[in-house]
Amino acid sequence: MPTFVDPNTCNACAGEHQGPLCVYICPNDLMVLDVDVNKGLNREPEMCSECYACVKLCPQEAIHVRGYADFVPLGASVQPHRTEDGLTWDVHFRDGREFSFTYPSRTRPAGTVEPYQNFTEQRDADLRNQSLAGESLWLGVPDLPTIK
Amino acid sequence: MATPSTEIVESDILIIGGGMSGCGAAFEANYWGQNLRVVLVEKAVIERSGATGEGLSAINCYMGQRYGWNTPTDFVNYVVNDMMGLAREDLVYDVGRHVDSSVHLLEEWGLPIWKKENGEYERIGRWQIPIHGESIKPVTAEPARTALGPENLYERVAVTHLLTDANDPERIAGALGFSVRENKFYVFKSKAVLITSGGASNVFRPKSINEGTGRTWYSVFATGSAYGLMIPIGTEMTQMEHRFVPTRFKDGYGPVGMWFQYFHAQVLNAMGEDYTVTRDDELRKYEPYGSAVPTPTPLRNHQMFLDIQAGLGPMYMRTDQAMQRLAAGDPAKMDEVRAEAWEDFLDMTISQALTWAALDIAPEDTPSEVVLAEPYIMGSHSGEAGAWVSGPEDLSPPDYFWGYNKMTTIRGLFAAGDGVGAAPHKFSSGSFTEGRLAAKAAVNYVTDNQAAPTLDDAQVKSIQEAIMAPMDTFDRHKGASTAEEVNPNYITPRQGLVRLQKIMDEYAGGTSMAYTTNDATLVRGIHLIELLREDLAHLAARDRHELMRCWELVHRTWVGEAHMRHLLHRKETRWPGYYYRADYPKLDDENWRVFVNSKYNAANNSWDVFTKPYHKIVT
Ligand SMILES: Cc1cc2nc3c(=O)[nH]c(=O)nc-3n(C[C@H](O)[C@H](O)[C@H](O)COP(=O)(O)OP(=O)(O)OC[C@H]3O[C@@H](n4cnc5c(N)ncnc54)[C@H](O)[C@@H]3O)c2cc1C
Numbered sequence: 001m002p003t004f005v006d007p008n009t010c011n012a013c014a015g016e017h018q019g020p021l022c023v024y025i026c027p028n029d030l031m032v033l034d035v036d037v038n039k040g041l042n043r044e045p046e047m048c049s050e051c052y053a054c055v056k057l058c059p060q061e062a063i064h065v066r067g068y069a070d071f072v073p074l075g076a077s078v079q080p081h082r083t084e085d086g087l088t089w090d091v092h093f094r095d096g097r098e099f100s101f102t103y104p105s106r107t108r109p110a111g112t113v114e115p116y117q118n119f120t121e122q123r124d125a126d127l128r129n130q131s132l133a134g135e136s137l138w139l140g141v142p143d144l145p146t147i148k
Numbered sequence: 149m150a151t152p153s154t155e156i157v158e159s160d161i162l163i164i165g166g167g168m169s170g171c172g173a174a175f176e177a178n179y180w181g182q183n184l185r186v187v188l189v190e191k192a193v194i195e196r197s198g199a200t201g202e203g204l205s206a207i208n209c210y211m212g213q214r215y216g217w218n219t220p221t222d223f224v225n226y227v228v229n230d231m232m233g234l235a236r237e238d239l240v241y242d243v244g245r246h247v248d249s250s251v252h253l254l255e256e257w258g259l260p261i262w263k264k265e266n267g268e269y270e271r272i273g274r275w276q277i278p279i280h281g282e283s284i285k286p287v288t289a290e291p292a293r294t295a296l297g298p299e300n301l302y303e304r305v306a307v308t309h310l311l312t313d314a315n316d317p318e319r320i321a322g323a324l325g326f327s328v329r330e331n332k333f334y335v336f337k338s339k340a341v342l343i344t345s346g347g348a349s350n351v352f353r354p355k356s357i358n359e360g361t362g363r364t365w366y367s368v369f370a371t372g373s374a375y376g377l378m379i380p381i382g383t384e385m386t387q388m389e390h391r392f393v394p395t396r397f398k399d400g401y402g403p404v405g406m407w408f409q410y411f412h413a414q415v416l417n418a419m420g421e422d423y424t425v426t427r428d429d430e431l432r433k434y435e436p437y438g439s440a441v442p443t444p445t446p447l448r449n450h451q452m453f454l455d456i457q458a459g460l461g462p463m464y465m466r467t468d469q470a471m472q473r474l475a476a477g478d479p480a481k482m483d484e485v486r487a488e489a490w491e492d493f494l495d496m497t498i499s500q501a502l503t504w505a506a507l508d509i510a511p512e513d514t515p516s517e518v519v520l521a522e523p524y525i526m527g528s529h530s531g532e533a534g535a536w537v538s539g540p541e542d543l544s545p546p547d548y549f550w551g552y553n554k555m556t557t558i559r560g561l562f563a564a565g566d567g568v569g570a571a572p573h574k575f576s577s578g579s580f581t582e583g584r585l586a587a588k589a590a591v592n593y594v595t596d597n598q599a600a601p602t603l604d605d606a607q608v609k610s611i612q613e614a615i616m617a618p619m620d621t622f623d624r625h626k627g628a629s630t631a632e633e634v635n636p637n638y639i640t641p642r643q644g645l646v647r648l649q650k651i652m653d654e655y656a657g658g659t660s661m662a663y664t665t666n667d668a669t670l671v672r673g674i675h676l677i678e679l680l681r682e683d684l685a686h687l688a689a690r691d692r693h694e695l696m697r698c699w700e701l702v703h704r705t706w707v708g709e710a711h712m713r714h715l716l717h718r719k720e721t722r723w724p725g726y727y728y729r730a731d732y733p734k735l736d737d738e739n740w741r742v743f744v745n746s747k748y749n750a751a752n753n754s755w756d757v758f759t760k761p762y763h764k765i766v767t
């Protein structure tokens with residue numbers, strides 16, 4: 001398939017201002033809203049990389065992955081659930097074994113970054129030298145290496 | 149079909165592609181170019197677009213200068229050996245000396261990096277640091293989005309062509325693209341343009357078939373646009389013959405780096421033999437690189453390839469032995485190791501985790517098959533295809549320097565990440581860094597060259613017609629057949645892609661040919677690809693999504709053709725394990741330790757392929 005949408009849980013992202021989030025995010029432009037039934041749909045499964053971007057973002061957890069038909073036996077699943085600062089992955093084996101793993105994915109909330117905070121490089125005086133923005137603060141060594 | 153509307157977007161700096169290098173460029177350009185208009189155009193949404201959209205489990209390029217781990221010179225020595233003697237030392241050094249600042253910034257912006265007890269970063273290998281990297285792309289995109297401002301970010305716009313100045317074909321003027329969601333063209337007019345649109349997957353026929361073709365090793369989103377945009381306007385390219393054949397966990401393409409370097413696992417053949425031991429002698433054929441430490445990646449591949457060809461497979465990554473050794477009978481330690489092992493895939497290659505689960509593979513009990521995959525062409529990972537660019541003023545000899553760092557041979561056209569050739573092993577952090585370097589240089593360029601470029605309106609109009617042609621072709625001809633997919637007047641983008649992949653596989657040394665080719669085979673393959681290029685004028689698209697696929701195919705086809713023309717030019721086998729020239733089976737440092745460069749000339753549809761000298765700068 002690879003991703004597929006459970007029609008019983010997809011609500012077409014009712015209330016989301018960006019519209020259906022799977023359609024919004026898919027890096028390969030695969031997810032569409034099937035207008036006949038008003039549900040998410042992967043229109044080109046053979047171009048789906050199982051990147052899980054849509055799966056992670058779906059507010060209803062309506063998107064799942066059925067492994068590629070040409071090499072993945074049936075019966076397993078890998079499903080993420082959002083936590084406050086990361087994801088919990090439920091891994092279900094074909095033989096019924098279950099594992100669960102939780103990993104953080106960011107150390108500060110989205111939307112809190114100020115890009116050039118405390119940078120000291122002068123926009124005119126330093127424009128022609130080799131230093132990048134913020135390197136006096138962030139390079140980790142006092143001088144930028146060179147070989148001449 | 150209604151005529152599309154056209155929006156004209158004028159900028160000082162246009163960034164094409166919001167992946168790692170594009171986000172770095174947007175961040176940097178907005179710092180130095182406070183009074184300049186910086187526009188970024190992206191065919192998807194920058195939070196998850198490009199090769200890192202799925203996440204990463206490691207940053208593969210970090211010097212650790214502050215810990216005294218490595219210097220940029222160490223990095224150049226390593227990279228040149230791994231590339232069997234061919235990399236631009238100035239470009240590699242430049243990434244190396246700056247990359248730590250990028251990594252530290254990513255950490256500041258919220259990327260969780262594993263730490264040792266003493267607070268230092270944890271290490272996997274000499275250059276790699278492990279991360280909890282599922283969200284590396286949103287973390288990277290956030291400051292870029294903030295710095296740009298919403299009015300300067302054009303998402304879901306696919307760029308198809310670059311435009312040169314009406315009065316000067318060696319000067320950039322902008323780009324053309326179309327909205328993937330609306331009936332609309334975009335004409336971007338810009339003094340400087342940065343190509344940050346990624347590498348190329350799916351040029352060679354993959355081992356997967358049918359549904360699994362979305363699971364390429366390099367991202368299926370990497371459609372060769374960086375090259376497909378630059379080649380047609382005559383940009384000088386370098387090392388387009390280079391490719392990377394990844395050794396990966398079978399089918400899901402799970403990465404092996406963590407297993408080799410962090411868990412110290414071995415790959416053994418079906419007899420339990422280690423090919424790095426049994427085939428040690430083979431390395432002597434490729435001196436001085438055969439004796440380099442570590443053994444260059446292509447030579448490791450070559451040793452494994454010989455085992456596979458000798459019928460000694462399957463090859464197994466002995467995850468079981470490695471994990472049992474690390475846990476040493478302690479169940480709590482085993483829980484920790486297990487979580488680390490699964491995270492490597494769940495952060496970066498989720499399909500491999502699903503493949504394990506479906507095959508009932510618990511890695512602590514059961515080893516996993518690894519294979520050599522189909523070839524990939526890119527410039528930021530272990531490949532070095534891309535544009536021939538200027539180096540920085542303080543590092544480059546005169547013939548590697550022409551005014552502005554990372555500027556191509558087209559004035560005002562810059563490249564970074566997968567778009568830059570002869571500068572491999574940048575990975576995520578180095579691509580981000582190279583985008584920053586190109587952006588600062590572009591600000592310098594625009595400061596020195598303030599006159600706006602001139603567009604040739606007639607040319608813009610004719611390209612716009614060409615962009616939409618596949619939709620017209622479908623409308624005009626669909627009545628000629630009861631089956632949409634079988635029509636004598638056109639081919640679908642899927643059919644064209646399969647044709648490209650078959651040519652590349654059979655003539656350019658793909659997997660079905662055991663990575664082997666020769667002069668005569670390449671000459672034949674180039675003829676077939678020329679026919680394909682003619683037929684691309686008869687692509688058909690039913691909707692805008694397929695229209696995007698058509699243009700992706702056009703870009704990939706340019707990559708395929710350039711790859712074959714360069715392969716034909718290099719009369720040696722420099723990278724056994726990646727490809728073999730049956731007619732020139734030896735590595736020939738005396739004559740071929742040079743870069744192979746090319747330029748396409750649109751006026752007479754011809755290619756000029758030639759060499760450029762190798763300069764030792766730090767090695
Ligand atoms: C499977 C895999 C594993 C990897 N593992 C690691 C790792 O462990 N550690 C590490 O450090 N690095 C890793 N890398 C490498 C890293 O991801 C790349 O080096 C890096 O992303 C390259 O940056 P880039 O900007 O050149 O390309 P990308 O990040 O791919 O960005 C290209 C951008 O251009 C956009 N684009 C493309 N064409 C067009 C067009 N025509 N019009 C508009 N926009 C367009 C794309 O949508 C995308 O956003 C891995 C890559 C892959 C694929």
Ligand code: SF4
Nearest residue numbers: 010013020022040058
């Ligand atoms: S994101 Fe989920 S709920 Fe929203 S449209 Fe897609 S599948 Fe349905």
Ligand code: SF4
Nearest residue numbers: 026048049051052054
């Ligand atoms: S898994 Fe990735 S490629 Fe597949 S539909 Fe979802 S977002 Fe798109």
